[in-house]
Amino acid sequence: MAFAAPAPIPSRTQYVLDAIKHGILTGQLVPGQALVETELAARFGVSKTPVREALKTLAGTGLVVMSQYKGVTVREVDAAMAHQVYDVRLLLEPEALRRTIARQASLDVAADALVRADEAEDNAERSLANREFHRALYVPCGNPLLSRMLDEVRDQAALVSAVVWGAIPSWEREATEHREILRLARAGDADGAARALHDHIASFVHRAFPAQEDAV
Template sequence: MTALSDAANPATAANPVNVASHRIADSLRHEILGGQLAPGTRIRQEDLAERFGASRIPVREAIRMLHADGLITMVANSGAWVSRLTLAECVEVYSIRERLEPLLLRMSMPNLSAETIDHLDALADGMAANTDVDYFVEHDRELHLSSYSGAPRGALWDIIHRLWNTTQHYRRAYATLVGVEGIGVTHMEHHLLVDCIRRQDPDDAERMLVTHIRRTRLELERHPELFA
């Protein structure tokens, strides 16, 4: 899911406005996904222009890109905010993920290299051995999105990437609430999922992934205070 850098992307390298908009978008994306900008935070164009030493044009383009990624919500004639979900909306997103992600995983599995699968194993081991919540949130995301990396980058991939973006804050809030020690079953599920992938058993992998996503949804439903 890593975007091309400005230097590696001829389209952005040739256009200073694109270079600036990607730089601004990358910085804000990192802050939103990293938890520095909480859901509901107002995004003001004039503040961003001053902060990044840029005109309003690349700032508006950066906001548009983050809106397309599901990280920012834009309201006509009102402004832009870091996207937030109600509990009902989050439950709906997880219900959609339960149905779509197993399909993307099935499409991806035949194209995953042995090196990629070894990397998934290493990510699962690393999370199980680390008690830092931010480490868990970052590497949990990497494990799942890496497991889909063998699938074509089409509409399904884009939808799932957006859904992951919109729920990132709530995964972090839940992990912080219960502590990494409180989600030990997640580590077991990660290892079982990687085992299914290594065995190239898409049926087992789909069942494991549905169980994994559903359990997180049910746990989030038990904590409505995370959405207050």
């Protein structure tokens, strides 16, 4: 029995979806902020239908919360949420990188992302470049399902980063760690790169939420 491919998202809905997601992941729309359909429709020059569909999709990715009483809001970030998201990354991302290295896949995209992060003029650009760096490490792993699983938590991880960077601007330390991960990966040291990546992910969430270090 053949399964039908999912229907493509209409262009107006995709436009609104991308714009809202960008606002959330760059900190322009902050956790807890209400997302009112009529206001967003007027802002983007569309009807409420594409806004409603975009918000439903964002709720499915965990970036917004839909409540019968509060309406739609940007998802709040707390220690429990952050540790759940980063626990998934700790379990999957180092193994994906190990497989990427074993396949001798190109890491040029990751290197380019590091350059963009270094040259970023603000946290928004830096955050987007860092997301691309991490994704470029796991996408070539050879297992599309593993890549999709990591993609599913990618936006939530970026939301955590945006919130944490607002309080703890630690991107210089993380940039140094990124360069070391890439160096080990390009040298073919799969175990070393995987350990460095694991430590990088773990140290970030532990610095941000030190009281919850033993929760994962």
